[in-house]
Amino acid sequence: MVRFSLVFISFFSILFFGVINNSSGQSTTDLINKQLKLSPNLGIYVKNLTTGKVVSRYNSDKKLIPASNQKILTTLCFLDYLGANYRFDSYFFVNSSPKKPSEADVLNSSSQSVKNFYVDTKGDPSLTSRDLVKVVRFFKKEGLRSIEGDIILDNTYYEPPYFNKNWKNSWRGLAWAPHISSVSIDENLYRTKSSKDLLMTDNPLYLLGVKLKREFRKQNIKFKGRIILSEISIRSKLSFTKLTYKHSSRNLGKIVRVINKRSNNLYAEHLFKKLSANFYRTPGSWKESSKLMNNFLIRRVGIDSKSFSISDGSGLSRKNKITTRSMVLLLEYATNAKYFNTFYNSLPVAGIDGTLRKRFKSKPLYTNLKAKTGYINKVSSLSGFFNGRNGDLYAFSIIVNNYNYSVRPFIEKLLTKIYYF
Numbered sequence: 001m002v003r004f005s006l007v008f009i010s011f012f013s014i015l016f017f018g019v020i021n022n023s024s025g026q027s028t029t030d031l032i033n034k035q036l037k038l039s040p041n042l043g044i045y046v047k048n049l050t051t052g053k054v055v056s057r058y059n060s061d062k063k064l065i066p067a068s069n070q071k072i073l074t075t076l077c078f079l080d081y082l083g084a085n086y087r088f089d090s091y092f093f094v095n096s097s098p099k100k101p102s103e104a105d106v107l108n109s110s111s112q113s114v115k116n117f118y119v120d121t122k123g124d125p126s127l128t129s130r131d132l133v134k135v136v137r138f139f140k141k142e143g144l145r146s147i148e149g150d151i152i153l154d155n156t157y158y159e160p161p162y163f164n165k166n167w168k169n170s171w172r173g174l175a176w177a178p179h180i181s182s183v184s185i186d187e188n189l190y191r192t193k194s195s196k197d198l199l200m201t202d203n204p205l206y207l208l209g210v211k212l213k214r215e216f217r218k219q220n221i222k223f224k225g226r227i228i229l230s231e232i233s234i235r236s237k238l239s240f241t242k243l244t245y246k247h248s249s250r251n252l253g254k255i256v257r258v259i260n261k262r263s264n265n266l267y268a269e270h271l272f273k274k275l276s277a278n279f280y281r282t283p284g285s286w287k288e289s290s291k292l293m294n295n296f297l298i299r300r301v302g303i304d305s306k307s308f309s310i311s312d313g314s315g316l317s318r319k320n321k322i323t324t325r326s327m328v329l330l331l332e333y334a335t336n337a338k339y340f341n342t343f344y345n346s347l348p349v350a351g352i353d354g355t356l357r358k359r360f361k362s363k364p365l366y367t368n369l370k371a372k373t374g375y376i377n378k379v380s381s382l383s384g385f386f387n388g389r390n391g392d393l394y395a396f397s398i399i400v401n402n403y404n405y406s407v408r409p410f411i412e413k414l415l416t417k418i419y420y421f
Contacts, residue, residue, distance in 0.1 A: 028417050032058055035410045041401040045324035046418055049332055050392035055418055063307065063321035064399040067374030068263045069381040070315030072327065075256045076334050076343060077296045078271045082278070084253040084342040088124035088270075090183065092117070092135050093244040095236055098143040113146035117223075118232055119153040119208065121183035123277060123284065124249045125270035126258075128186055129211055131247055136215045138245045147216065150225040151209050154232040157182035158273050159283035162202065166317040173200060177316060178266040180273055181205045182284075187266055205229055253342040260346040260372055261354035265314035272313025286312055297326075301333045315374055327383050327397035335393070347372055347384055360412060364389065364419045371396075378402050382411055388419050 036042060036058075045060040047053070078086075094114040121127075162179035163172060171177035178188050179201065185208040189198045201207040209227035216223045236242075249255065259267045275292045277284030290310040297303045307326040311317035334340050348354030350369035351361045360366055371384025383397035396415065400407050 028056055028414065031410070031414055031417065032056075035406070038406045039400045039403050039410075041403075042407075043324040043397070043399045044414070045328045046394060046396040046415075047328050047332065048388070048392050048421075049335060049395050055394070055421060056414070057325070060325040061307070061323050063309070063323055064381075064401050065318050065376070065379045066315055066320055066322050066327070066381050066383075066399055067376045067379040068265075068315040069322075069327065069372055069374040069383050069397070069399065070313065070320050071259055071263065071268050071374075072330065072372050072383060073293060073297070073310070073322070074268050074272050074313040075259055075346065076330060077293050078275065079252065079256065079339040079343060080296060080300060080337065081275065081292075082252060084251060084256075084339045086252040088126070088249040088255075088274075089122050090124050090127060090247045091120040091122075091244055092139075092247070093120070093242045094118065094139070094144070095239045095242045097241060097243040098139075098145070112143050113148050113222075114144060115147075116149040116225075117147050117151045117212075118236060119151065119212070120157075120232055120237065121154065121205070121208070122157055123182055123270050123274040124247075125184045125187075125267045126249045126255060127183055127208070127247070129215070132185075132212055132215045135245050135247060136212070136219050136221065139243070140219050140221060142243060144221055146222040147225060150228050151212060151223070152228045152230055152232060153205050153209050155182065155205055155229040156231045156283055157277055159285045162204075164269075164286055164312050164317060166311050166319050171316075172202065175200055176265050178269065179204060180266070180269045183208055184266055184270060185211055203229075253339075253346070256342065257346040260343075261348055263355050263373065265316060268314040269312060289313070297330070301330050303329055316376065318376070318379075322399075324383075324397035324399055327399075328395045331383065331385065331395040331397070335395075344370060344385070350386075359408065365412065365415060368419075369415065374399075380407050386415060386419065388421060390421075394418065 043060060043062055043064050044056055044058040046056040048055055094117055096114055098112045098114055158181055162181050167177055181204045184204050188201050188204045190207055191198060206229060213223055255267055258264050272289050273284035276288035279292060280288055293310050298305050303326045308322040311319035334343055347370040348356035349367060350356050351366040355373040360369055365386060369386040371382050374381035379401050380403045381399040386394050388394055398411050
Protein backbone atom coordinates (compact mmCIF):
# COMPACT_ATOMS: atom_id res chain seq x y z
CA MET A 1 0.00 0.00 0.00
CA VAL A 2 2.84 2.37 0.93
CA ARG A 3 4.62 1.54 -2.32
CA PHE A 4 1.44 2.19 -4.27
CA SER A 5 1.06 5.56 -2.54
CA LEU A 6 4.63 6.56 -3.40
CA VAL A 7 4.15 5.53 -7.02
CA PHE A 8 0.88 7.45 -7.15
CA ILE A 9 2.47 10.56 -5.61
CA SER A 10 5.39 10.37 -8.04
CA PHE A 11 3.04 10.01 -11.00
CA PHE A 12 0.87 12.88 -9.73
CA SER A 13 3.97 15.09 -9.28
CA ILE A 14 5.15 14.45 -12.84
CA LEU A 15 1.68 15.11 -14.17
CA PHE A 16 1.30 18.27 -12.08
CA PHE A 17 4.63 19.83 -13.00
CA GLY A 18 4.15 18.83 -16.61
CA VAL A 19 0.91 20.80 -16.61
CA ILE A 20 2.64 23.76 -15.00
CA ASN A 21 5.37 23.79 -17.65
CA ASN A 22 2.84 23.42 -20.41
CA SER A 23 0.73 26.12 -18.80
CA SER A 24 3.72 28.49 -18.84
CA GLY A 25 4.30 27.79 -22.49
CA GLN A 26 0.60 28.21 -23.20
CA SER A 27 0.47 31.50 -21.31
CA THR A 28 3.35 32.76 -23.46
CA THR A 29 1.47 31.73 -26.59
CA ASP A 30 -1.65 33.45 -25.33
CA LEU A 31 0.33 36.59 -24.59
CA ILE A 32 1.83 36.61 -28.08
CA ASN A 33 -1.53 35.95 -29.75
CA LYS A 34 -3.07 38.83 -27.84
CA GLN A 35 -0.28 41.16 -28.92
CA LEU A 36 -0.58 40.10 -32.56
CA LYS A 37 -3.99 41.74 -32.68
CA LEU A 38 -2.20 45.04 -32.00
CA SER A 39 1.15 44.36 -33.68
CA PRO A 40 0.74 41.75 -36.42
CA ASN A 41 4.13 42.46 -38.01
CA LEU A 42 6.06 40.97 -35.10
CA GLY A 43 9.14 38.74 -34.94
CA ILE A 44 10.27 36.87 -31.81
CA TYR A 45 13.08 34.45 -31.10
CA VAL A 46 14.25 33.52 -27.59
CA LYS A 47 16.82 30.83 -26.93
CA ASN A 48 18.25 29.33 -23.77
CA LEU A 49 21.94 29.37 -24.65
CA THR A 50 22.85 27.16 -21.71
CA THR A 51 20.63 24.26 -22.81
CA GLY A 52 20.39 25.12 -26.50
CA LYS A 53 16.59 25.06 -26.37
CA VAL A 54 14.46 27.59 -28.27
CA VAL A 55 11.80 28.64 -25.75
CA SER A 56 9.73 31.10 -27.76
CA ARG A 57 9.41 32.03 -31.41
CA TYR A 58 7.06 33.73 -33.80
CA ASN A 59 7.74 34.87 -37.38
CA SER A 60 11.40 34.22 -36.59
CA ASP A 61 12.32 33.72 -40.25
CA LYS A 62 10.69 36.89 -41.52
CA LYS A 63 13.05 39.74 -42.45
CA LEU A 64 12.21 42.88 -40.53
CA ILE A 65 13.66 46.38 -40.26
CA PRO A 66 15.84 46.32 -37.10
CA ALA A 67 16.32 50.09 -36.57
CA SER A 68 19.23 50.61 -34.13
CA ASN A 69 19.57 46.88 -33.49
CA GLN A 70 21.68 47.20 -36.64
CA LYS A 71 24.40 48.52 -34.31
CA ILE A 72 24.75 45.00 -32.90
CA LEU A 73 25.85 43.83 -36.35
CA THR A 74 28.22 46.77 -36.80
CA THR A 75 29.94 46.59 -33.42
CA LEU A 76 30.31 42.80 -33.44
CA CYS A 77 31.63 42.78 -37.00
CA PHE A 78 34.21 45.45 -36.15
CA LEU A 79 35.23 43.73 -32.92
CA ASP A 80 35.56 40.42 -34.74
CA TYR A 81 37.76 41.84 -37.50
CA LEU A 82 39.89 44.33 -35.54
CA GLY A 83 39.67 43.44 -31.85
CA ALA A 84 38.73 45.39 -28.72
CA ASN A 85 42.08 47.18 -28.48
CA TYR A 86 41.98 48.75 -31.95
CA ARG A 87 42.46 52.54 -32.09
CA PHE A 88 41.80 55.14 -34.78
CA ASP A 89 44.90 57.18 -35.68
CA SER A 90 45.08 60.71 -37.07
CA TYR A 91 48.32 62.25 -38.34
CA PHE A 92 49.28 65.93 -38.19
CA PHE A 93 52.56 66.82 -39.87
CA VAL A 94 54.79 69.39 -41.53
CA ASN A 95 57.38 68.51 -44.16
CA SER A 96 60.32 70.38 -42.69
CA SER A 97 61.02 70.50 -39.00
CA PRO A 98 60.98 74.06 -37.65
CA LYS A 99 63.91 75.10 -35.49
CA LYS A 100 63.33 75.36 -31.79
CA PRO A 101 63.48 78.95 -30.45
CA SER A 102 66.94 80.37 -29.81
CA GLU A 103 68.54 83.82 -29.60
CA ALA A 104 69.23 83.72 -33.33
CA ASP A 105 65.58 83.02 -34.02
CA VAL A 106 64.52 86.28 -32.38
CA LEU A 107 66.16 88.06 -35.33
CA ASN A 108 65.23 85.43 -37.93
CA SER A 109 61.66 84.31 -37.35
CA SER A 110 61.51 82.65 -40.79
CA SER A 111 63.55 79.78 -39.38
CA GLN A 112 60.48 78.86 -37.33
CA SER A 113 58.05 78.73 -40.24
CA VAL A 114 56.82 75.94 -42.52
CA LYS A 115 55.12 76.04 -45.90
CA ASN A 116 52.02 73.88 -45.31
CA PHE A 117 50.43 72.04 -42.41
CA TYR A 118 48.99 68.60 -43.27
CA VAL A 119 46.26 66.52 -41.65
CA ASP A 120 45.75 62.87 -42.60
CA THR A 121 42.69 61.40 -40.88
CA LYS A 122 41.69 57.74 -40.77
CA GLY A 123 38.05 57.76 -39.69
CA ASP A 124 38.25 58.70 -36.00
CA PRO A 125 34.73 59.55 -34.74
CA SER A 126 35.92 60.77 -31.34
CA LEU A 127 38.41 63.60 -32.03
CA THR A 128 37.78 66.72 -29.91
CA SER A 129 38.95 70.33 -29.66
CA ARG A 130 40.85 69.33 -26.52
CA ASP A 131 42.89 66.98 -28.66
CA LEU A 132 43.71 69.84 -31.05
CA VAL A 133 45.12 71.85 -28.14
CA LYS A 134 47.65 69.05 -27.57
CA VAL A 135 48.44 68.84 -31.29
CA VAL A 136 49.23 72.54 -31.65
CA ARG A 137 51.11 72.62 -28.34
CA PHE A 138 53.39 69.87 -29.66
CA PHE A 139 54.31 71.80 -32.81
CA LYS A 140 54.78 75.02 -30.88
CA LYS A 141 57.16 73.24 -28.51
CA GLU A 142 59.07 72.01 -31.56
CA GLY A 143 59.54 75.62 -32.67
CA LEU A 144 56.65 76.29 -35.06
CA ARG A 145 55.71 79.98 -35.07
CA SER A 146 54.32 80.54 -38.56
CA ILE A 147 52.60 78.65 -41.40
CA GLU A 148 53.30 80.40 -44.67
CA GLY A 149 51.00 78.28 -46.83
CA ASP A 150 47.80 76.33 -46.18
CA ILE A 151 46.21 73.75 -43.92
CA ILE A 152 45.74 70.73 -46.20
CA LEU A 153 43.40 67.96 -45.08
CA ASP A 154 43.29 64.66 -46.97
CA ASN A 155 39.70 64.02 -48.08
CA THR A 156 40.20 60.68 -49.78
CA TYR A 157 39.96 58.18 -46.91
CA TYR A 158 36.16 57.92 -47.07
CA GLU A 159 34.41 58.40 -50.40
CA PRO A 160 31.51 60.80 -50.86
CA PRO A 161 28.61 61.15 -50.40
CA TYR A 162 28.97 62.08 -46.75
CA PHE A 163 25.21 61.55 -46.30
CA ASN A 164 23.79 58.07 -46.94
CA LYS A 165 21.59 58.02 -50.06
CA ASN A 166 19.08 55.76 -48.30
CA TRP A 167 18.40 58.31 -45.55
CA LYS A 168 15.64 60.88 -45.87
CA ASN A 169 16.72 64.30 -47.16
CA SER A 170 14.51 65.88 -44.51
CA TRP A 171 16.92 64.48 -41.90
CA ARG A 172 19.82 66.63 -43.11
CA GLY A 173 21.02 68.92 -40.36
CA LEU A 174 19.60 66.74 -37.58
CA ALA A 175 22.09 65.50 -34.99
CA TRP A 176 21.05 61.86 -35.28
CA ALA A 177 21.58 61.78 -39.08
CA PRO A 178 25.22 62.93 -39.30
CA HIS A 179 27.44 63.53 -42.30
CA ILE A 180 30.29 61.01 -42.35
CA SER A 181 33.68 62.11 -43.65
CA SER A 182 37.09 60.74 -42.66
CA VAL A 183 36.91 62.39 -39.24
CA SER A 184 34.46 63.79 -36.74
CA ILE A 185 35.51 66.74 -34.59
CA ASP A 186 33.39 67.39 -31.47
CA GLU A 187 30.78 65.01 -32.95
CA ASN A 188 30.36 67.43 -35.91
CA LEU A 189 29.01 70.21 -33.66
CA TYR A 190 30.05 73.86 -33.46
CA ARG A 191 28.91 77.32 -32.33
CA THR A 192 29.05 80.64 -34.16
CA LYS A 193 29.67 84.10 -32.70
CA SER A 194 26.10 85.11 -33.52
CA SER A 195 24.44 82.13 -31.83
CA LYS A 196 24.88 80.15 -28.63
CA ASP A 197 23.05 77.17 -30.13
CA LEU A 198 24.99 74.12 -31.23
CA LEU A 199 24.95 73.63 -34.99
CA MET A 200 25.89 70.54 -37.00
CA THR A 201 28.20 70.69 -40.00
CA ASP A 202 27.67 68.96 -43.32
CA ASN A 203 31.45 68.99 -43.89
CA PRO A 204 33.23 67.62 -40.79
CA LEU A 205 36.69 67.65 -42.41
CA TYR A 206 36.46 71.36 -43.18
CA LEU A 207 35.20 72.02 -39.63
CA LEU A 208 38.37 70.33 -38.34
CA GLY A 209 40.42 72.76 -40.44
CA VAL A 210 38.53 75.76 -39.03
CA LYS A 211 38.98 74.61 -35.43
CA LEU A 212 42.66 73.88 -36.05
CA LYS A 213 43.11 77.38 -37.51
CA ARG A 214 41.53 78.92 -34.40
CA GLU A 215 43.81 76.91 -32.14
CA PHE A 216 46.89 78.06 -34.05
CA ARG A 217 45.88 81.64 -33.42
CA LYS A 218 45.13 81.01 -29.74
CA GLN A 219 48.66 79.67 -29.32
CA ASN A 220 50.17 82.55 -31.31
CA ILE A 221 51.15 80.59 -34.41
CA LYS A 222 50.64 82.81 -37.46
CA PHE A 223 48.46 81.51 -40.25
CA LYS A 224 46.87 83.49 -43.10
CA GLY A 225 46.42 80.76 -45.69
CA ARG A 226 43.46 78.66 -46.79
CA ILE A 227 41.86 75.45 -45.58
CA ILE A 228 42.12 72.99 -48.45
CA LEU A 229 40.47 69.57 -48.76
CA SER A 230 42.59 67.58 -51.16
CA GLU A 231 44.52 64.37 -51.54
CA ILE A 232 47.91 64.59 -49.86
CA SER A 233 50.61 63.33 -52.17
CA ILE A 234 52.56 60.19 -51.33
CA ARG A 235 55.72 62.26 -51.59
CA SER A 236 54.52 64.54 -48.78
CA LYS A 237 53.43 61.61 -46.62
CA LEU A 238 56.77 59.82 -47.00
CA SER A 239 59.03 62.85 -46.60
CA PHE A 240 62.14 62.00 -44.56
CA THR A 241 62.27 65.48 -43.06
CA LYS A 242 58.68 65.68 -41.85
CA LEU A 243 57.71 66.22 -38.24
CA THR A 244 54.60 64.24 -37.21
CA TYR A 245 52.19 64.15 -34.30
CA LYS A 246 50.07 60.99 -34.13
CA HIS A 247 46.82 61.16 -32.21
CA SER A 248 45.25 57.83 -31.21
CA SER A 249 41.64 57.48 -30.13
CA ARG A 250 40.40 55.55 -27.13
CA ASN A 251 40.34 51.81 -27.73
CA LEU A 252 37.52 50.20 -29.66
CA GLY A 253 35.95 48.76 -26.52
CA LYS A 254 35.21 52.27 -25.24
CA ILE A 255 33.97 53.44 -28.63
CA VAL A 256 31.63 50.44 -28.89
CA ARG A 257 30.32 51.35 -25.44
CA VAL A 258 29.36 54.83 -26.71
CA ILE A 259 27.64 53.30 -29.74
CA ASN A 260 25.52 50.81 -27.82
CA LYS A 261 24.84 52.67 -24.57
CA ARG A 262 23.92 55.95 -26.30
CA SER A 263 22.83 54.46 -29.63
CA ASN A 264 25.26 56.86 -31.28
CA ASN A 265 24.70 56.92 -35.05
CA LEU A 266 27.79 59.00 -35.82
CA TYR A 267 30.20 56.55 -34.19
CA ALA A 268 28.41 53.56 -35.75
CA GLU A 269 28.69 54.93 -39.30
CA HIS A 270 32.37 55.77 -38.82
CA LEU A 271 33.04 52.17 -37.80
CA PHE A 272 31.01 50.92 -40.74
CA LYS A 273 32.84 52.92 -43.43
CA LYS A 274 36.16 52.15 -41.74
CA LEU A 275 35.68 48.45 -42.52
CA SER A 276 36.17 48.83 -46.27
CA ALA A 277 38.80 51.57 -45.95
CA ASN A 278 40.86 49.35 -43.67
CA PHE A 279 40.58 46.03 -45.51
CA TYR A 280 40.21 47.01 -49.16
CA ARG A 281 42.69 49.92 -49.01
CA THR A 282 40.22 51.97 -51.04
CA PRO A 283 38.11 54.94 -49.92
CA GLY A 284 35.67 53.68 -47.30
CA SER A 285 32.11 53.40 -48.54
CA TRP A 286 28.72 52.13 -47.42
CA LYS A 287 28.54 49.81 -50.43
CA GLU A 288 31.91 48.12 -49.93
CA SER A 289 31.51 47.91 -46.15
CA SER A 290 28.17 46.15 -46.71
CA LYS A 291 30.06 43.45 -48.61
CA LEU A 292 32.47 42.96 -45.71
CA MET A 293 29.65 42.69 -43.21
CA ASN A 294 27.88 40.19 -45.46
CA ASN A 295 31.07 38.13 -45.47
CA PHE A 296 31.26 38.26 -41.67
CA LEU A 297 27.66 37.19 -41.15
CA ILE A 298 27.69 34.41 -43.74
CA ARG A 299 31.17 32.93 -43.41
CA ARG A 300 32.08 33.55 -39.79
CA VAL A 301 28.71 33.50 -38.03
CA GLY A 302 26.97 31.05 -40.39
CA ILE A 303 23.84 33.09 -41.09
CA ASP A 304 21.82 32.38 -44.23
CA SER A 305 22.46 35.09 -46.82
CA LYS A 306 18.72 35.32 -47.53
CA SER A 307 17.91 36.23 -43.93
CA PHE A 308 19.36 39.75 -43.90
CA SER A 309 20.28 42.79 -46.00
CA ILE A 310 22.71 45.59 -45.11
CA SER A 311 22.45 49.28 -46.00
CA ASP A 312 24.26 51.19 -43.25
CA GLY A 313 25.89 50.77 -39.85
CA SER A 314 23.52 52.66 -37.56
CA GLY A 315 20.09 51.36 -38.57
CA LEU A 316 18.69 54.62 -39.96
CA SER A 317 18.03 53.08 -43.38
CA ARG A 318 14.80 51.17 -43.83
CA LYS A 319 16.63 48.94 -46.31
CA ASN A 320 18.35 47.13 -43.44
CA LYS A 321 16.57 43.83 -42.78
CA ILE A 322 17.21 40.81 -40.58
CA THR A 323 15.28 37.92 -39.02
CA THR A 324 15.06 37.57 -35.26
CA ARG A 325 16.49 34.04 -35.56
CA SER A 326 19.58 35.44 -37.32
CA MET A 327 19.98 38.15 -34.68
CA VAL A 328 20.00 35.56 -31.91
CA LEU A 329 22.42 33.39 -33.88
CA LEU A 330 24.77 36.39 -34.03
CA LEU A 331 24.41 37.03 -30.29
CA GLU A 332 25.14 33.35 -29.60
CA TYR A 333 28.23 33.54 -31.83
CA ALA A 334 29.46 36.51 -29.79
CA THR A 335 29.30 34.59 -26.50
CA ASN A 336 32.12 32.34 -27.72
CA ALA A 337 34.37 35.22 -28.86
CA LYS A 338 37.25 36.60 -26.78
CA TYR A 339 35.73 40.09 -27.03
CA PHE A 340 32.35 38.99 -25.62
CA ASN A 341 32.75 40.76 -22.27
CA THR A 342 33.61 43.99 -24.10
CA PHE A 343 30.45 43.73 -26.18
CA TYR A 344 28.25 42.51 -23.31
CA ASN A 345 29.32 45.39 -21.07
CA SER A 346 28.62 47.89 -23.86
CA LEU A 347 24.91 47.07 -23.84
CA PRO A 348 22.46 49.21 -21.84
CA VAL A 349 21.53 47.71 -18.47
CA ALA A 350 17.80 47.41 -17.72
CA GLY A 351 16.59 50.23 -15.49
CA ILE A 352 20.13 51.57 -14.96
CA ASP A 353 21.76 53.28 -17.93
CA GLY A 354 21.82 54.10 -21.61
CA THR A 355 18.65 53.73 -23.64
CA LEU A 356 17.22 51.26 -21.07
CA ARG A 357 17.52 53.62 -18.11
CA LYS A 358 13.75 54.17 -17.91
CA ARG A 359 12.65 50.65 -18.83
CA PHE A 360 12.40 47.36 -16.88
CA LYS A 361 12.32 49.11 -13.51
CA SER A 362 11.11 46.05 -11.60
CA LYS A 363 12.47 42.61 -10.88
CA PRO A 364 13.31 40.08 -12.24
CA LEU A 365 14.67 41.91 -15.32
CA TYR A 366 15.83 45.07 -13.53
CA THR A 367 19.68 45.12 -13.69
CA ASN A 368 19.51 41.56 -15.08
CA LEU A 369 18.72 42.22 -18.74
CA LYS A 370 21.30 43.79 -21.07
CA ALA A 371 20.12 44.68 -24.54
CA LYS A 372 20.26 47.06 -27.50
CA THR A 373 17.18 49.11 -28.22
CA GLY A 374 16.05 50.27 -31.64
CA TYR A 375 13.59 52.85 -32.86
CA ILE A 376 12.74 54.64 -36.09
CA ASN A 377 9.29 55.58 -37.34
CA LYS A 378 6.93 52.60 -36.83
CA VAL A 379 9.83 50.28 -35.92
CA SER A 380 10.81 49.11 -32.45
CA SER A 381 13.32 46.42 -31.53
CA LEU A 382 15.13 44.95 -28.57
CA SER A 383 17.81 42.26 -28.68
CA GLY A 384 20.21 41.05 -26.02
CA PHE A 385 20.59 38.78 -23.01
CA PHE A 386 19.21 37.99 -19.56
CA ASN A 387 19.68 35.26 -16.96
CA GLY A 388 16.71 33.08 -16.06
CA ARG A 389 15.67 32.08 -12.56
CA ASN A 390 17.60 28.86 -13.11
CA GLY A 391 20.79 30.83 -13.84
CA ASP A 392 20.76 29.93 -17.53
CA LEU A 393 21.74 32.56 -20.08
CA TYR A 394 19.06 33.52 -22.60
CA ALA A 395 19.51 35.42 -25.85
CA PHE A 396 16.52 37.08 -27.45
CA SER A 397 15.46 39.31 -30.31
CA ILE A 398 12.08 40.99 -30.63
CA ILE A 399 11.38 43.24 -33.61
CA VAL A 400 8.10 44.84 -34.53
CA ASN A 401 7.42 46.85 -37.69
CA ASN A 402 4.31 49.07 -37.98
CA TYR A 403 4.10 49.00 -34.20
CA ASN A 404 2.18 50.90 -31.55
CA TYR A 405 3.27 51.74 -28.02
CA SER A 406 1.72 48.59 -26.55
CA VAL A 407 4.81 46.63 -27.57
CA ARG A 408 7.03 47.78 -24.69
CA PRO A 409 4.91 46.37 -21.85
CA PHE A 410 4.37 43.25 -23.98
CA ILE A 411 8.12 42.66 -24.24
CA GLU A 412 8.54 43.01 -20.49
CA LYS A 413 5.68 40.60 -19.77
CA LEU A 414 6.96 38.05 -22.29
CA LEU A 415 10.55 38.02 -21.06
CA THR A 416 9.43 37.99 -17.42
CA LYS A 417 7.36 34.86 -18.07
CA ILE A 418 10.32 33.23 -19.81
CA TYR A 419 12.54 34.13 -16.83
CA TYR A 420 10.43 31.81 -14.67
CA PHE A 421 10.58 28.83 -17.06
